[in-house]
Amino acid sequence: MTLIKPTRRGVIQAGALAGAGIAMPTILTAESHAGYRNAPQGSTVTLGFNVPQSGPYADEGADELRAYELAVEHLNGGGDGGMMNTFTANGSKNALKGNGILGKKVEFVTGDTQTKSDAARASAKSMIEKDGAVMITGGSSSGVAIAVQGLCQEAGVIFMAGLTHSNDTTGKDKKANGFRHFFNGYMSAAALAPVLEKMYGKDRKAYHLTADYTWGWTQQESIAAATEAKGWETVKNVLTPLATTDFSSYVAPVLNSGADVLVLNHYGGNMVNSLTSAVQFGLRDKQVNGKNFEIVVPLYSRLMARGAGENVKGIFGSTNWHWSLQDEASKAFVKSFGTKYGFPPSQAAHTCYVQTLLYANAAETAGTFNPCGIAEALEGLQFDGMGNGATEYRADDHQCFKDVLVVKGKDNPTSEFDLLEVVEVTPREQVEYAPDHPMFAGGDLGQCNPGA
Amino acid sequence: MDAILLQILNGLDKGSAYALIALGLTLIFGTLGVVNFAHGALFMIGAFCAVTLQKILTISSVSIDPEKKDFLGNPMEVKTPYVESIFGEATGQLIINWSVPLAILFAIPVMLAVGYIMERGLIKHFYKRPHADQILVTFGLAIVIQEIVKHYYGANPIPTPAPDALRGSFDFGVLLGFDPNAVIYPLWRLVYFAFSALVIGAVFAFLQFTTFGMVVRAGMADRETVGLLGINIDRRFTLTFGIAAAVAGLAGVMYTPINSPNYHMGMDFLVLSFVVVVVGGMGSLPGAVLAGFLLGILESFAAMNEVKSFFEAIYLPSIDQIIIYLVAIIVLLTRPRGLMGRRGVMEE
Amino acid sequence: MLGLNKKDTGLFIFVICVTALAPFIMNPFPADSAMAQFNAGYPDLMQRFVIFGIFAIGFNILFGLTGYLSFGHAAFLGAGSYAAVWMFKLLSYNIVPAIILSVIVAGLFSVIIGFISLRRSGIYFSILTLAFAQMSFAMAYSVLTPLTNGETGLQVYNDDPQWLKGNGPDATHFFGLEMRSTFDLDLGAWSFSFNVGYYFCAVLMLVAFYLSMRIFRSPFGLMLRAIKTNQTRLNYTGLNSRPYTLAAFVISGMYAGLAGGLMASMDPLAGAERMQWTASGEVVLMTILGGAGTLLGPLLGAGFIKYFENIFSKINESVLHGWFGFLPDGIENGLIWVIEHFVGSGWHLTLGLLFMLIVIFLPGGLMEGATRIRDRFSGDKTKKDTEGKYAPAGE
Amino acid sequence: MGILEIQNVNKSFGGLKALQNVNLNIEEGTIHAIIGPNGAGKSTLLNCFVGKLVPDTGTVTFDGHSLLGKKPHEINQIGVSRVFQTPEIFSDLSVFENVMIPCFAKRDGAFELNALSRVQGQGDIRDKAEQMLIDVNMIDKRDMIASSMSRGDKRRLEMAMCLAQDPKLLLLDEPTAGMARADTNNTIERLVPTTQSSCWPKFRTSGISPWL
Structure with a gap:
């Protein structure tokens, strides 16, 4: 965000105005001349966790927040270090030293996105404007992610x-200031299709x-x-x-539609309910076209899958990490997370920690x-030791x-976490696509915006 | 034809949930003149009665099994529900399996108590207050209840399955002479419909045939006059509130196997149940039931592909998104007081 | 002054002063102190205070005066926002055409919905407005995606035409004056932000507030209040209540459109959730909470709810540890365990409890609280003020 | 030719015939009373004049206008005012505001979007309303909230509201019921001069009213 740099005269006037109430105010301008927005002052740096x-x-x-707190602990040198010990970037050990970031202790602020783009942006704005957060992360839905990503680009x-x-x-909707570690619909499909076949x-x-x-x-x-x-064949x-x-x-008309597979493109509560309905209607016990009727849930969330109970047994889907x-x-990662909180992390927690x-x-x-500078360092970064094998942040x-x-x-879970x-x-090659793939076309990364 | 029959069944099923919630809501409107925004929360409490009973029944003794490892590689804790150790494994598992139907017995006293406390503790003081105040205070209460439930049970849905015996699906079509596999319907949903019909019938019979019911009906017609007759109307109204709460609660208990309950399910149903009550007509019990089933069935029909494409052809795409509201608008514009509403109730 | 009586002039000057000095008033705590968490003086929240203030002031003209409880006003807010963002996409980031169009669009939209809904009264009216708004929301989220960009929300892209942009700024501006420009003033430990967008919204809010005062004191306002107390009598007195209610509905719809346009002008994104029933419910709560039918109440209510939403939700465990770190560990943890339930992810609980407490103990909303405090201090409890205050929320 | 003509008016509710072939012809400047036991159809008849009910058959003509199918406010604007059996006033407003509203209706018609003018600045309306309150002896109560008054005062207020419109036809439904004796007399005194123009008070109960 461009700030009007107060002119000398403006400062004096404002000082005189306020000086009436407070004797001898020290007048400073908040913005340092670091050349970018919210440059950390003093010995700390503030990150914004918007979940x-x-x-x-x-x-x-809540699970994302746990992961963030764990990450902050590790960055500041606490705990067992988790994936900081395995993380390699561009073929060599990572640059993290366990003394915060660039020697500054990591602090964080949290906010509630309410899974609404308006609320998420309000929350992110308050982190940027009030708390001086230099990075925003988090979220659990695409609408919110895109809305906040746009905001961060502007800010x-x-x-x-x-x-x-x-x-x-x-x-x-890609933006130069935004980065995604999580996979996407295309990758889910590309990974799932051969297995389904x-x-x-x-x-x-x-x-x-x-x-x-x-x-x-x-x-x-x-x-x-x-x-x-x-x-x-896609029947309907x-x-x-x-x-x-x-x-x-x-769900009711599915059985008589001639289809023999049901694909549920739902997430969260919608997924739990549609899957439960499908199982209730006995779809999985039926035979159509001489084949067993099957159900597919392309995007799994273990946390949510718990809500569907036994209904998830034997159903295929994809996930970012398990x-x-x-x-x-x-x-x-599982060890440090599990030791701290008593249960294993979810894929959402994983992606947030890694980010x-x-x-x-x-x-x-x-x-x-x-x-x-950060964008430049992330673009084209090859890294490993983060749970997903060799990974690249594509610059395009x-x-x-x-x-x-x-x-x-x-089929036979041994514990309440053991659902999938x-x-x-x-492998990565199989899910890769060209940057100008039709399903991703139309966007413009634009220029990185340092905000000042 | 079989498709239509299926959707009618679906509609009746959805309709029974709407009707049960709306029934209590309109009872509270009609007798107490209170706009209860916490009614959805009562439905949710009912559902969580089932969850709670399931939790109680599965309270377990913990022993360590060194053979198995948990996710951190430590020896795993093995849990044996006390119910199983007390009644033997088979009986214990049967009891746990039937926890949802058993929860009905558990929910009735709980819901009556919740209703009693709510009415005596809060609602009572709002009889003479403007509707806007009632909305604000009951909405606040709904948020509070919701947050408490969220705190204890988390935000995710919690699976509460139906008993094994009632879990499968049932070839309903064969009974009516359709081909096998044409109309297959989940058993539990049929149970839900039958149960709702029973509860609705019981409420009507109660109001129709008991002295208590007569006074309540008289009170719905003219509160002041009945008060003048020296009948202790307040106590009866408390009980009415309890009944409304119990009906909503029972609807919630039995709904849990259909959709896993979560803490915001009450809010999801709140707006819809108000629409149902208003379409049925304020203060009309038969109206609420009728509107509940009507909207349930119309909603189901609107989800049919044939219907969707028909409306798309006349430039009304995604009719299933808006059907409920569209019907509400049409009904209210053609019938000023809903389907069966009485003049003067909640019209100011 | 300005056609207001002495008392109203006083009130207006008071509101002007508070709005002008808000950057100071909202940031009472030194920036680095533990209490800084409670500071609300950052641009986004201050903008929200005044924008939702406009929304609530407008809603109060309908609900507070006529008693017609609309549960669908968020639809006008949303329509206004969409209109504004479209102006940014098509013309330029200048907010003037955007705001004008958003008021017009919301006005037209409210004429249609109002004309139909006002055929009924009471809860039937409420449900009709609710139904229209929910239909708008559902369609904006799905079918109307080409127009609204659905789930993601409508925003400006680099390849949008922006015919009039030329070399204009890349951010929303008022003839070159960027809304996001902020002047930060540091006075010792204190820090205050003066934001162009905030002052722009504040000026419009003052205009809106002034107009609402004039409406309250006008024969038109008198008729609206008459509708609330006895519509039958009004009809038998030779007055046609329908055009009066419709006019009130449209005026409040235009206020909502203005608020929506301003929201988009401060932050050029319009999401469909802005039209959801919860958003309509929020403005109802703001108005009742502040005191329906009072001039200042809606502003207070809007500020109250937005403050909780933005400040309390951000207090997390580590902030609490920061506050209570000086206490012995046992007490510290106990205290934090209790408070934790009411802040951060538990902020809804606090809000719900406050709704209940306020409506139980202050039937006239926050304004009644303010009046009671004033009476306590002035020691004059019998003084009844019939000119400035009307009966609180009615049916 | 009377100012109000009723011809062959019939009205039934379900099986109950409330009005059967009613014919009436009211001349300008006269006072009439309708009497009858409870349920005789007096209120039904009145309701047919003010637009609350529409007769099944027959015609109701006032001053050359047919009243059938007209909305209450339209009928009032032609010059028919009505005092109700139970006082219908704006109970949340002050007495003065109550009387101002009919003055506005008289001056501005059924609708006027005067949203930015001030009630304070409406000198003519205020003078008229004040005069009316003086006439009915209520000027000392002008700033009271109407709901806080006695039933008799409310009735007087309602009458003042109707009179403030200078109606051509004034319908009174038990105008003096529930009033103190003195108030009754005041009311009568206030009413008598207005009957010089065409007013038509109606009394429902026999006995109480001193007019019979």
Whole structure:
């Protein structure tokens, strides 16, 4: 944000005005001349954690917040260091020293997005304007992520997206100041389609139920394209209103539609309810076209899947990360998170933790908190040891490219956290796409904005 | 034809939830003249009665099983519900399995108590206050209840399945001479519909055939006159509030296997139930029931692909998004007081 | 002055002073102190105070005077916002055409909805307005995405035409004066922000407030109050109540449109949730909480709710530790455990409790509280003030 | 030709015939009373004049205008005012405001968007309302909230409101019921001069009213 630099005269006048009440005020201008917005003053740097604390995603938000607090603890040298010990950037060890970022102790402010773009922007603005946050991160839906990303671009701070799965976040709504570690609809579809083909065969007829808003559409478009490429036929795509709680009316006609697979392009509460309805209607016990009827949930959230209870058993989907992964990085993260909080982290927690470390590392390598410096350090960054294997932050659209997990609802869970099992780790090459892919076209990264 | 039958069943099912909530709401309007924005919260409390009972029944003794490992690699805790150790494993599991129907017994006293406390503690003081004040105070109460539930149970939905015996689906069509597999309907949803019909019937019978019911009906017609007759109307109104709360609560208990309950389910139903009550006509019990089923069925029809494409052809895409409100507008414009409303109730 | 009586002039001058000095009043605590968490004097929140103030003042003209409780006013706010953002997309970031169009669009929208809804009264009217607003919300979120950008919200993209932009600024501005420009003044430990956008909104809020005062004191306002107390009598006195209520509805709809346009002007994004019933409910709560039918009440109510939403939700555990760090550990943790439930993610709980407490103990809303305090101090409890204050929220 | 002509008016509610072939012809400047036991249809008849009810058949003509299907405010604007059986006043407003409203209705018609003029500045209206309050002996109560007055005062206030419009036809439904004796006399004194123009008070109950 450009600030009017107070002229000398303006300051004197204002001082005289206020001086009437307070004897000998010291007059300073708040903005240092660091050349970017909210340059940290003194010995601390403030990060803004903007997560849903009320509304349907409050639990996911709470888990994100736990991850952020853990990340801050690790950055400041506390705890066991978690993934700081495994994280490698551009082939060498990361630049994090455990003394904060650039020697400044990390502090944070939190806010409630309420999963509404207005509230999320208000909250982010207060972090930027009032608390001097130099980076905003978090969120649990694409609408919010895109809204806050736009705000951060205008305000001149970095946005490290939390859980956002829509193609648009790094597609038509991408911004130079915004970065996404989480995967997206296209990648889900690309990872899922081969597994579905392998499990259910080439000759399938799919019926889609799709949440009637932007994320749902991009998700459906991606998965339909990917499965059709494998020989599936999309029988029908039915849009369901966001406010639907009882999906029976949408599920009831499925069985007699000639389809033998139901794809639920829903997330969160919608997913829980539509899946529950589908199972209640006995779809999974039926045979159509001589094949077992199957249900697919392209985007899984373990936290939410718990709400569907036993209904998730045997159902395929994709996820960004899962705590049962056995690589060193994931194990280290699960250990420090689990020790601190008593349960394993969710994928939302993972992506938020990773984003924070990535930001900190970028600041260290760039030697500044200036968003343009950080963007430069993040663009094209090759890193590993963060639980997803070798990963790249692509410079063209600020999207991370990494392996994608295909998971299945576990048949015999051993604990309340053990709901999903990883059936395949789809390699990165398979989910990659060109920056100008039609599903992502139309956007413009623009120029990085340091805000001053 | 089978598709239509399926949607009628769906509609009746949704309608029963709407009707049960609206029934209590309109009872409170009619007898007490109170706009109760906390009524959705009562529905939610009912649902969480089922969750709570499930939790109580699964309170467990904890032992360590060194063979199994938890997610951190430590020996795993194995939990055995006390119910199983007391009644034996088979009986114990059966009891836990049937926790939702059992929760009805648990919910009735709880809901009556909640209703009693709410009415005596709060609502009572708002009889003579403007509706706007009533809205504000009950809305505040709804938020408070919601936040308390969120604090104890979290924000995510909690699965509360139906008993195994009632979990499957049922080939309803065969009974009516359709081909097998044409009209398959979940058993529990049929149970829900039957249960609602029973509760609605019980409420009407109660109001129709008991002296108490007569006084309540008289009170709905003319509160002041009944008061003058020397009947202790206040005590009866307290009980009325309790009944309304219990009906909403029961609707909530039985709803849990259909959709896993979460802390904001009450708010989700609140607006809808007001629309139902108003479409039915303020202060009319049959109106509330009629409107509940009507809107449920219309909502189900609007979700049908054929209907959606028909409306799309006449430039009304996504009719299922707006059907409830569209119907409400049409009904209110053609029938000034809803389907069966009485003149002068809540018209100022 | 300005056609106001002495008392109203006093009130108006008071409001002008408070608004002008808000950057000082809102930031009473030194920037680095523990209490700084309670400071509200940053541009975004101050803008929100006055914008929602405008919204509530307008709503009060309808609800406070006529007693018609609309549950769909957020639709006009949303329509105004969308109109404004479209002007940014098509013309330029100059906010003048945007605000003008947002008021016009909201006005037209409210003529249609008002004309239909006002055929009914009481709760039937409320449900009709609710139904229209919910339909608008549902459609803006889904079908109307080409027009509203759905879930993401309508925003300005680099490739938008912006025909009149030329070399103009890349941010919303008033003939070159950027809304986001802020002048920061540091006085010792204190820090105060003077934001162009805030003062722009504040001026419009004062105009809106002034107009609402004039309406309250006009024959038109008298008729509206007459509608609230006895519509039948008004009809038998030869007055047609319908055009009066419709005029009030449209005026309040235009206020909502102005608020929506300003919201977009301060932050050029319009989300569909702005039209949801909860948003309509919020303005109802603001008005009742502050004191429906009073001049100042809606402003107070708007400030109150927005303050809680933005300040209390941001107090987290580590902030609490900062506050109570000086206490012995046991007490500190106990205290934090209790308070934690009421702040941060528990801010809704505090809000709900306050709604209940205020409406139970102050039936006339915050304004009644203010009056009681004033009476206590002036020691004159019998003074009844019939000119400035009307009966509180009615049916 | 009378100012109010009623021809063959019938009105029934379900099976109950409330009015059957009513014919009436009221001349300008006369006073009439309608009497009858409870349920005789007096109020029904009155309601047919002010637009509250529409007769099933027949015609109601006032001053050359048919009143059938006209809205209450339109009928009032032609010159028909009515005092109700239970006082219908603006109970949340002050007495003075109560009387000002009909003065506005008389001056400005059924609707006038005078949103930015001031009530304070309406000299003619204020003078007229004040004079009316003096006439009915209520000037000392001008700033009271109407709901806080006695029933008799409310009735007088309502009458003042009707008279403030200089109606051509004044319908009174039990105008003096519930009033103190002195007030009754005051009311009568106030009413008598107005009957020089065309007023038509109506009394529903026999016995109480001193007019019969």
